[in-house]
Amino acid sequence: MQTLHEYQGFGVSLREITQVFNLFGAEKQVLINETGFGDNKVRGLIDYLKDFNLASNTKELTKLGEEVKKADKRLVEDFSKWLCVYHWSACDHNPALFYLLNCAGNVASLAGFQEAFKLWASANDIQTNYKKPYVTGLISKTLKALTDTEAFEKLRLISIGNDRIERLDPYGVHPLLLAYILYDNRRGRQSITITELLEEPGNIGKFFGYNANSLDNRLNDLAHLGLVKRVQVANLNMVELPFNGSPLALVEKYYAEN
Structure with a gap:
């Protein structure tokens, strides 16, 4: 049975979380001394980093975490915040x-x-x-x-x-963020239906709360970048997924260009 993550009772403060994020890999006592936080708070903030998919354990960042830390170590960009919320929303995280x-x-x-x-x-x-x-x-x-x-x-x-x-109508959703989430949910598929995008848990329709018209507009943004292709198959509106790189490559592309 899955248990809930309690984060040692501490809420989300990006200022506090990034203090630990930027010292990640240091010994626990170093984190305590440098941040001024107690042991419980450090453990809680590390749990957030793990559930944001920025850390894999108490000592190592994930590849995503390494990329975000290089480009936006204070988590001030909307793109970085969206990445945190997206991964936090996984069922086994939150x-x-x-x-x-x-x-x-x-x-x-x-x-x-x-x-x-x-x-x-x-x-x-x-x-x-x-x-x-x-x-x-x-x-x-x-x-x-x-x-x-x-x-x-x-x-x-x-x-x-x-x-x-x-x-609400979400703010600061960059096309490459859409593409990252879309391809993170690819699971080997070469195409996906509009209905699946609207209804599939964790995918772009559900995550951003898009209706059919909003989703259509955002897919057009991705089509202009060559990251999706709109096709009609029988009576189904399909979206082909032509990108063959890793989702992380889309994050790297965003930070390199912005």
Whole structure:
């Protein structure tokens, strides 16, 4: 059974996370001394880096993490923040965020979100019965991170008001970010349908909350870059995936050109 990541009780502060990010690989005591954070906080911030797919363990960055650190070590660019949120939204990283983006719809009741998530989690073999309030804690950290200027508020992924969690038109979505997410979800496929892009968990339609018209516009952006090709097969609107490089190459391309 999957358990929730508690992050030692600490929320998302990119300023604090990047302090650890930029010292990554140093001994734990060095991180504590240099940042002024306690042991628990350092461990919590490392857990965030791991769930953002920037670190593979307590000592090593991922290849993505190395690339981001070279280009944007303070995580100030929208592109870098989107990468963090995208990987954080994986079900095995943050199931509450996964549920919010892929299952809750474009508008959800703030009051009912916790119970709806717990029902979904129980049906998907994710533990929600803890002695401590880990479920409410994770939900609170997640929603605050998405609406906090110290974290990801600028991306406009959601808004919260009048007991509503509502998806917004996302900000700062570069075509190469779209391509990275699209090809990260490729899984060996040479093509994908528009319906799959709108409905497949974690893919660009679900992640950004696009409707059919918004998705169509963004696919046109990718087509102009030669990263997708629009085709009609029988009664299906298909999107061919001609790019043969790794998703990381698209990240490298973005940072090299911007």
